Amino acid sequence: MDRRIDGGAVLERLELEAFLTLAEELHFGRTAERLHVSTGRISQTIKKLERQVGAPLFERTSRDVRLTALGERLRDDLRPAYEQIGAGLAQAIIAARGITGRLAVGYSALWCGDLVIRAAEVFRARYPDCEVRIQEAQLGDPFGPLRAGELDLQLTEFPVREPDITVGPLVFSEPRALMVSAAHPFAARESVSLEDLVDTVLLPMTGNIPDYWLEYHYPSRTPSGRPIPHGAPITYWQEVLAHISVGSGVSVVAARGSAYYTRPGVVFVPFSDAPTIDYGLLWPTAGENARIRAFVNVIHELREQGDPATR
Template structure:
């Protein structure tokens, strides 16, 4: 019979794939998590995780166990949350923000389900400008926000990553890079990168608009831009290039601008933010719905791995292996 800590430690570690973050989420020591997982593996009779000095991965048995345990655990959590909600009631107004349009799609979908479950609570949704990504949240204009990571601020709670997107480079369609299948981070040394400006943390800017390539070559920066639509106009007239989630090709497509996938850039991660002093039952209920929706959609990396396995079982089609343009 599983103890509660064994169940939670296994499922959280299966999500985080990091002992330190798992321990932090469960408010125990890293050693306690390690001991608990080892105990569970002895009980099962086989390893559930592959551990190296650089990474933690689920074994095939661990993946099956996660698939079997997760629904039951979520059902228990949902039942408890519903009981708490019924006892306290969820009323009032919840204000939710988003930055990227694809984040907005998820927020709107979650808000529709939230309104069905909690008809006595209103949900207001608004877009957050990248030039001031934390201002509305800090000012109390928003209760919750889905935005690009990293965010590391003392007054704001950054939840787990909800989803991630591969990166692409937006370039003028007449630029030589526009004819490439992919680009590299090293290519940024040969173009002018157009960064955002405003009330933005320096570490966020350094992550999304780096000053140097991985090899240490300086990356020329053009004039900073305040609003996203200006970026598209600057690229259209040949003032420079900019980095975007690859999905942006479907949302920001316009004449004169091409989207070229990166071959080596880390993905852009998106997560939920809320004020550390502002957490309440409305926020927790909305976060739960966000997680439910995301778990019902296959993760893109899992889809890619599945396609790769299937491709190995049959001869490739003539058009297979080409990188998508969006």
């Protein structure tokens, strides 16, 4: 990336980057670190540029580095063009990688939706030529929209063991709680155990749901092998809340649900011994593409940064 400066001289890429970075950092060592070259290389490059210009661009002392008036002017003249070139190159790379078009992302729980929406904001800013559509995925058919092509990607509960679906890394985990009616004997307790489920009626979900998934989230037996009574299966999550509020049964949920499902007559009691509910990203193996990989990367960047939606 060469640019001509006054008098027909050619500004090489390192000279341009070294000048603009040093103009920002005002420190040769930090400039060298950012550009992954030696401090001596930066010093030589700046001296070469100053010879081309015919005047000093920086004032150097043993204690600090400052731009001269000419250096400030050159910085102000070059920065917009440099940023425009960088933006154009980035867009070309995005187009070459196929990060354009449309991406449909689903989520199963409201707290998953928080993270998906936050990630979509970052994704849209980074890849403006790619449209992102977000929709809730029903627990009664957790993989149907992916298989039908309605969704490209989904943040949802594990475990998932489907031959045609790729399972991404774990995104976050949540402790479990038991949702009970305010009139239920467990409502006044500080915690419950999985063995306590023998004294309840557990309300499971129904639909096109794998048996292994149901057993993990709505177990049929306690760890000691005692059977857990199950009530009539329910298709939609809002129905679960209605049944619990009138005392028809109980249900297992992520403890974070207490901040989202504030319904009169429903109490959340933490489990003392239940495994966590784990959440991760899924996508059809045959449909994997650059858009999906880019969105997955954004999700994991937010997780590494400690974004509140991942806690």
